[in-house]
Amino acid sequence: LKKREDLEDDFLNCTPEDLLRFDDYNHDGYLTLQELYTAFQVVQLILPEEQNVSITTVTVGLSTVLTCAIHGPLRPPIIWKRNGIVLNFLDLEDINDFGEDDSLYITKVTTIHMGNYTCHAYGYEELYQTHILQVNVPPVIRVYPESQAQEPGISASLKCHAEGIPNPKMSWLKNGMAIAPKLSKQLLFLANGSELHISSVRYEDTGAYTCIAKNEVGVDEDISSLFIEDSARKTLANILWREEGLSVGNMFYVFSEDGITIIQPTDCEIQRHIKPNEKVFTSYADICPSLEGEAVQSCLWASAVNVRDKYIYVTQPKWNRIMILDIQTQKIIQSLGVDPLPVKLHYDKSHDQIWILSWGDMKKSHPTLQVIPEASTGENQQIICTHLNGMDDYFIPPTNLIINHIRFGFIFNKSKAAVHKIDLETMAYIKTISFGNYSCLPQAMAYTHLGGYFFVQCKANTSMPRIPQLIIDSVTDSVIGPNDDISGTPYISPDGRYLVSADEESRRIRVQAITVQGEIKLIYDLQTTMCISHLTFQSSFTEANQYYIYASSHLQADVLFVELSTGKMDLLKNLKDPIKSKDWPWNSYNRIIQDSGLFGQYLITPAKNSLFIINGRQNTLRCEVSGIKKGNTVVWVGDV
Numbered sequence: 087l088k089k090r091e092d093l094e095d096d097f098l099n100c101t102p103e104d105l106l107r108f109d110d111y112n113h114d115g116y117l118t119l120q121e122l123y124t125a126f127q128v129v130q131l132i133l134p135e136e137q138n139v140s141i142t143t144v145t146v147g148l149s150t151v152l153t154c155a156i157h158g159p160l161r162p163p164i165i166w167k168r169n170g171i172v173l174n175f176l177d178l179e180d181i182n183d184f185g186e187d188d189s190l191y192i193t194k195v196t197t198i199h200m201g202n203y204t205c206h207a208y209g210y211e212e213l214y215q216t217h218i219l220q221v222n223v224p225p226v227i228r229v230y231p232e233s234q235a236q237e238p239g240i241s242a243s244l245k246c247h248a249e250g251i252p253n254p255k256m257s258w259l260k261n262g263m264a265i266a267p268k269l270s271k272q273l274l275f276l277a278n279g280s281e282l283h284i285s286s287v288r289y290e291d292t293g294a295y296t297c298i299a300k301n302e303v304g305v306d307e308d309i310s311s312l313f314i315e316d317s318a319r320k321t322l323a324n325i326l327w328r329e330e331g332l333s334v335g336n337m338f339y340v341f342s343e344d345g346i347t348i349i350q351p352t353d354c355e356i357q358r359h360i361k362p363n364e365k366v367f368t369s370y371a372d373i374c375p376s377l378e379g380e381a382v383q384s385c386l387w388a389s390a391v392n393v394r395d396k397y398i399y400v401t402q403p404k405w406n407r408i409m410i411l412d413i414q415t416q417k418i419i420q421s422l423g424v425d426p427l428p429v430k431l432h433y434d435k436s437h438d439q440i441w442i443l444s445w446g447d448m449k450k451s452h453p454t455l456q457v458i459p460e461a462s463t464g465e466n467q468q469i470i471c472t473h474l475n476g477m478d479d480y481f482i483p484p485t486n487l488i489i490n491h492i493r494f495g496f497i498f499n500k501s502k503a504a505v506h507k508i509d510l511e512t513m514a515y516i517k518t519i520s521f522g523n524y525s526c527l528p529q530a531m532a533y534t535h536l537g538g539y540f541f542v543q544c545k546a547n548t549s550m551p552r553i554p555q556l557i558i559d560s561v562t563d564s565v566i567g568p569n570d571d572i573s574g575t576p577y578i579s580p581d582g583r584y585l586v587s588a589d590e591e592s593r594r595i596r597v598q599a600i601t602v603q604g605e606i607k608l609i610y611d612l613q614t615t616m617c618i619s620h621l622t623f624q625s626s627f628t629e630a631n632q633y634y635i636y637a638s639s640h641l642q643a644d645v646l647f648v649e650l651s652t653g654k655m656d657l658l659k660n661l662k663d664p665i666k667s668k669d670w671p672w673n674s675y676n677r678i679i680q681d682s683g684l685f686g687q688y689l690i691t692p693a694k695n696s697l698f699i700i701n702g703r704q705n706t707l708r709c710e711v712s713g714i715k716k717g718n719t720v721v722w723v724g725d726v
């Protein structure tokens with residue numbers, strides 16, 4: 087037995103690990119740690135009430151220290167938690183130093199770190215302090231178009247898309263001088279200044295227009311040029327420049343039974359049709375080989391990706407290969423043999439590589455993952471086998487304006503209650519996150535960099551009807567629990583601020599906002615009549631940093647429209663029935679809906695024997711393109 091003073095000394099010198107170990111030895115009949123402290127009356131903890139909650143705002147890329155305000159003589163070591171997970175004993179790369187006074191030290195703050203952190207003295211969990219970490223991000227902008235030429239009398243739009251936290255404010259300069267829209271009748275600022283609209287251009291409108299986006303932590307700017315010139319005075323260079331620009335960019339590339347159809351949505355015009363019997367460039371092989379007993383030569387595609395607006399890679403599952411389409415020449419330039427039944431592609435921009443999931447057979451009994459490195463070089467492609475086999479699906483988060491590097495992805499077997507984290511660069515397995523406690527079989531995933539949350543759609547192991555999504559915190563790689571009672575397929579808006587969950591069975595759509603404090607808040611619970619197959623986000627035309635959603639159905643012809651700023655719903659009618667689910671075995675999206683990027687205003691969705699183009703700005707049907715069967719693989723190619 088030690089003297090009381092010695093014991094006190096021992097405790098003071100204890101690390102949290104020692105104390106936990108002490109708890110392990112602390113069998114029945116002995117004092118608990120807290121009782122021990124109390125018995126010696128050594129601990130009197132104080133947290134000033136006004137410090138119960140403390141808000142810290144940091145700019146992305148900097149470091150920060152969160153200091154626990156709980157104090158008192160002989161205060162036991164401080165335990166930090168994020169989303170209920172203890173951080174002290176995790177070996178985290180970015181939260182690796184707990185300081186001399188038990189402060190939490192984040193070496194390089196990113197948007198995934200936002201959220202709530204709590205601290206308490208070990209053994210005194212009831213008294214805790216909450217730190218809310220907000221992360222500010224300087225604006226990042228894109229303008230569109232970079233330059234344009236218009237004839238006098240025509241209207242012109244200059245667009246600017248900005249993201250940042252807080253939301254940036256936008257303004258415009260013309261040739262370096264501020265534009266005051268109210269001074270001119272023909273100049274209009276739309277969507278909080280993200281569009282500058284000139285109703286009838288005159289020669290003097292020619293100029294360099296600078297869009298400036300500014301928030302508390304930074305500024306970004308870029309120029310969009312406008313030239314007003316008579317058609318008679320068009321220079322040759324001008325014509326060439328314009329026509330070249332028009333010929334390949336801003337098109338939907340649709341892969342259907344009838345080959346490849348390139349569609350210009352503004353005029354609903356088929357710009358080019360590559361037939362199944364056309365040849366792969368410099369070879370005698372047909373793009374879609376004819377099958378014995380087949381009356382009409384036809385194609386079968388599953389998945390396609392756009393690689394930097396230079397190439398499209400597209401799978402032909404029945405032919406065990408990937409075709410590479412060169413966008414500039416609009417030709418198939420190469421075919422690449424891959425493992426049997428390639429069904430899913432993802433272009434990993436951060437590493438310029440393509441991930442290929444092949445099923446092996448229709449029962450998915452031998453799935454494999456392969457990688458095509460240096461995909462944007464487009465020639466003499468090689469294929470790497472990853473040894474990440476036996477998983478029938480994967481998820482790799484998309485990049486966006488703010489997050490342009492993604493390091494990790496997940497692979498999973500849809501019949502096993504776990505996901506496995508992989509390093510995208512080394513293609514190595516890192517760790518398994520088990521869902522054992524939740525009996526959740528992962529079906530689909532989505533990710534937001536705000537707070538670093540992954541949302542996992544679950545199927546129950548038993549005959550339970552619906553189980554909620556699970557949330558994984560990417561800071562701790564831990565499951566932090568169910569997403570309330572929200573079930574269905576998760577979709578995240580391009581900026582990471584909205585999570586839309588579509589439940590096929592209940593036909594409900596729930597919209598959650600992820601706040602700048604990393605909170606997940608339900609904003610709409612919408613009962614629809616639609617069994618949703620797929621949905622996509624369209625930037626709003628009336629308000630910056632807002633979206634519309636457009637959703638297609640597994641069974642119905644209609645397309646659903648929801649305005650996220652108001653929750654207003656509408657149905658677009660007069661479309662035709664989708665491809666039957668049984669005729670689309672590659673994934674659960676038997677009717678996709680594809681948007682046209684950051685600045686686009688058209689969306690496309692296939693029916694059984696035709697395609698429908700939607701004007702997302704007017705929320706109307708633009709046209710039907712007939713004679714295209716099962717065109718359920720679509721890629722948007724932006725401005726080249």
Ligand SMILES: *[C@@H]1O[C@H](CO)[C@@H](O)[C@H](O)[C@H]1NC(C)=O
Nearest residue numbers: 253254255277278629630631
């Ligand atoms: C845009 O304008 C609307 C009203 O005109 C306003 O409510 C909203 O906060 C503004 N958004 C931004 C990002 O400034």
Ligand SMILES: *[C@@H]1O[C@H](CO)[C@@H](O)[C@H](O)[C@H]1NC(C)=O
Nearest residue numbers: 450451453476477499501502
């Ligand atoms: C996926 O998990 C199920 C259930 O454990 C198993 O039967 C199946 O073989 C697994 N798939 C692969 C490809 O390993």
Ligand SMILES: *[C@@H]1O[C@H](CO)[C@@H](O)[C@H](O)[C@H]1NC(C)=O
Nearest residue numbers: 501502503522525526547548
């Ligand atoms: C599914 O449930 C059964 C019985 O409850 C259990 O034995 C099995 O381990 C569960 N499988 C998964 C993947 O959770």
Ligand SMILES: *[C@@H]1O[C@H](CO)[C@@H](O)[C@H](O)[C@H]1NC(C)=O
Nearest residue numbers: 520521522523524564565566
């Ligand atoms: C699973 O649940 C048990 C009991 O609720 C809990 O003690 C355990 O920590 C949980 N495991 C995980 C990995 O969450």
